[in-house]
Each structure stands twice: as structure tokens, then as C-alpha cells.
Amino acid sequence: MKNNKKELLPEQRAELISTLKDRFEKNMNRHKGLEWAKVQAKLEANTEKLWSLDDMEISGGEPDVVGYDQKTGEYIFYDCSAESPKGRRSVCYDGEALESRKEHKPKNSAMEMAAAMGIEILTEEQYRELQQFGKFDTKTSSWIKTPADIRKLGGAIFADYRYDTIFVYHNGAESYYGARGFRGSLKV
Template identity: 75%
Template sequence: MSNKKDLTVEQREELLGVLKARFEKHMNRHKGFDWDKVQVKLEANTEKLWSLGEMEETGGEPDVVGYDQEKDEYIFCDCSAESPKGRRSVCYDRAALESRKKHKPENTAIDMAMAMGIELLTEDQYRALQKLENFDTKTSSWVQTPSDIRELGGALFCDYRFGHVFVYHNGADSYYGARGFRGSLRV
């Protein structure tokens, strides 16, 4: 991930091409939506396009999963089959990372999401995503954790097994090679 929140013209064109191809391939995620309208929004919001580039670079395969009519915003979400590879083996947040005495992971889900300009999915968003397709059948993803759980040292993660979405808890300082996080972005 770069610190510069801008893409070159070539990078923008390439990313828009990737996003358009994915949009057209997975119309079940956004029935009745028009790519040209999405593209106009993206071209007008270059910092958000940069965030989508970061989602793509870390293996998230972002795609449109909704539209907020009130705010006139398209909702993108990581739609990779499994938790994005470039965002795994991270604990939940900075406090959890700093509390580890040994074997600290390189980063946290919250810090990475903030740096990318995206938000971790909520449990409700995760459940809604699973209604579109089955995701995380072999991996799991951290989700936004209520403050009362976090204050007690825990954090929540979800996955999809046996035809159901499961929500679990773990110490926020834990990290696993098969656990990452999914993000969302409004454009």
C-alpha cells in the first residue's frame, strides 16, 4: 500500500477496467444497476478510487453490492471468495497489538482499513453480503466490534459454514493465517 492517495491515469484506467469487468460478470450482486452511473461517481471521487485500488491490491476484489438512494452513494464491498489474502494474520486493533508481549503481527485490521480509507464490515453488513453469495467458507473475517465487548478484550469475527453465517469472539490480540477482514466503501 502506498502513502500517496492518487493513481496515475494509466492506473485509473486499468482499475476502472477491472471494476467494470467484475461488475458485468456478477450482475447478481447489483441487479438493475448501470455501470456508466457508477463510473461517473468513481471518476468524480479519485480518493475513493484510490481506496478501491488498495482493496484490489490486497486481494479484496471490490464490487458494488448496494446503493443508498438517500445519500446517492454506491456501496462497494470486498467480494473475494475468501478473506482478502493481503489482509490476513492481523489482530483487531492497535490496543490489541500493543498488548501482545511476543509474536506480534505486522498490522491490525482497524489500522489497515483506516489507511486504505475503508471501514470494516458490521455484522449486519457481513450477513447481507452472504445473501449475495457464499464467502469465507475456508477463512474468517474480523467485523466491527461493539465497544462493550472490545473493552473486555474481545473482538468479533464471522465466517460461513454449514449453510449459515457464524459470529464468534476471540481475544482482539489473536491473529491467524486464515483470518483477515472485509471492508466497505461508499462512493
């Protein structure tokens, strides 16, 4: 159980770091040239970020390191689960879309969930980058960050991987489906 300060207990931190280390070592193609010891040191120095990574893990995201930002000195984590994270599906795009639904409202929206978790929804560029590490969302789809001009008109975009191709589609932002969730990113 987490406490209210968005901080994990010591045993929870140790368990999460162990899980992240195992995933890091099993998927070296995602982070060539990066060393786990440096990632772990950064995680241990930024324990508030562990809370967000734990939320990513608990909701089925399987976060893993996918890069290093030379400018900021931060490691970049993406949700790397094969399909859109199970604990983040059946959500509309954002709070405005959620409020616009008169009936059959989903429990939450992707943007609100991401904010509560302390993560960002993947952009189209990040989604395409993720697909270089494997085949993701072959049975599901994921909301991606929608440009303001599209959102202003009531739409939102999502993506998936079918027929060896990344597809980016549009839908009304208020729509939601059992097989559509969202993937996030976090810099540590």
C-alpha cells in the same frame, strides 16, 4: 506505483476502472437495477476513492458494487473475494490489541489497515448482507466491527460461513490467525 497523494496515475485509474467494470458485469446479481455508466461517472468524479478501491483490489479483496444509498447518492462497494482477502490476513483486531501483545506480534491490525486504506470494516449486518450474494469465507474467517462493550472487555468478533450457516464468534482482540483477515466497505 502509487504517488504519495493517495491518487492513482491516469493509466492506473483506467486499469482499475476496467477491472471493476468487468467484475460488475460478471456479477449482476450483486447490484440488480444499477447501471455501470452511472457507477463509472461517480468513480471518475471521486478519484480519491479510486485509491482506496485500488488498495482493496491489490490486497485481494475484489471490490464490487453491492448497493446504492438513496440518502447520500453513493454506491456501496464491499470486498467480494471468495475468501478473506489474502493481503489482509494474520492481523489482530486493532492497535490496542497489537500493543498488548508482548511477543509474536503480527505486522498490523485490521482496524489500522482499514483506516490506512480509507475503508470501514464490515459490520455484522453488512457481513450477513454480503452472504446473500454467494458463499464467502468457507475456508477463512473475517474480523467484523466489534461493539464497544465487547471490545472494552478485551474481545473482538469475527465471522465465517460453514455448514450453510453464517457463524459469528468471539476471540481475544489480540489473537491472529493465518486464515483470518477482514473485509471492508467503501461508499463512492
